[in-house]
Amino acid sequence: KKKPVINGVQTAIVTGDSADEIMIDQFGRVKVQFDWDREGKKDSKSSCWIRVSQNWAGKKWGAFFFPRVGQEVLVDFINGDPDQPIISGAVYNADLMPPYALPAEKTQSGIKTRSTKEGGADNFNELRFEDKKGSELLYIQAEKDKQLYVKNDQNDKTDNDHNVEIGNDRKVDIANNDSLKVAKNRIAEMGDNDTLKVGKTLNIEAGDEIIIKTGSAQIKMSSSGNITIEGTNIDIKGSNVKVDGSAITLSAGIIKLN
Known part of the structure; x- marks a missing residue:
């Protein structure tokens, strides 16, 4: 008896057990119910396992998108053999827009x-x-x-603005050097504390001025060489204090030397 031949493509609905949204085997095959099947229950017994065509398939690499239960797929048959069905694609319909x-x-x-x-x-x-x-x-x-x-280098380039918004914490771990170059201004604002810990040397250099201020206290250093310290009370403590200059001027209502 001559084996029947199926010409053309048929549509079918991917099926599975009632609790399944995705039902596949170890080969990525699925089961379907054809539109002409009036006795099927749209479950795991509706058909044999059917292979799914992918855009790319290699040994442990390639592209992989597997049809889910309820999706409409296109089923072709290799050389028209009804025992060799293969899913060649999926289609949208009025229920699956x-x-x-x-x-x-x-x-x-x-x-x-x-x-x-x-x-x-x-x-x-x-x-x-x-x-x-x-x-x-x-x-x-x-x-x-x-x-x-x-695994190697990453290069990102943004020709205009770059905005980053983080809803919680941010952590950056750099194994070697870090370099930041800003052509104009830089503003950093902390809602609470800011802690900087340097293992060796900390260098801060400004072209015009360095101003350190908290409340009414202020230290101002200018490029001319002037340093101004302002505050309600200024305490200088040390086991040894040395003041050296070509001229020293003390001006106060009361000067106490002990």
């Missing part, structure tokens, strides 16, 4: 996932491209954590 409103957002493309299990419309990772002329955008969202691992 694209992630972006069309045709209004027709200039957008990308990848948008859905958190599982029981993820909602606001739970997703996304890589989105906006190609509208004058409004081009590369958008990345991590629903929770993001990790970036660079």
Whole structure:
């Protein structure tokens, strides 16, 4: 008896057990229920395991996107053999609409996932491209954590402004040197304390002035060589104090020397 041949592509719905949102085996295969199947229960017994075509596939490397339960897929048959089905793609439909409103957002493309299990419309990772002329955008969202691992150098360049907003703590660990160059002004504002600890030498150099101020107390150093210390009370203490100069002027209502 001649084996039947299936010509063309068929559509089917990915199936699984009732508690599954993703049901695959160790080879990344899934099960489906074909549109013509009137006896299937849309469960793990609706079909045999079916391989899923990917854009790239190597030994432990490649691209991998696996259909989830409820998605509509295209099923082809290798050489028309009904015993060799293969999923060649997935399609949107009236119940499973694209992630972006069309045709209004027709200039957008990308990848948008859905958190599982029981993820909602606001739970997703996304890589989105906006190609509208004058409004081009590369958008990345991590629903929770993001990790970036660079095994050698990393170079970032921003031609205009660069804004960083951190909702909690920030920690930077540098194994060797750190260099920062600012062409104009730099402002650093701390809400509470600021601690600087240097293992060896601390050098502070300014072209015009260095001013250290807290309340009514102030130390001012100018490039002319003048140093001014101001305060309600100034205490200088040391086991030995040496004042050396070509001239010393003391001016006060009362001068006490002990």
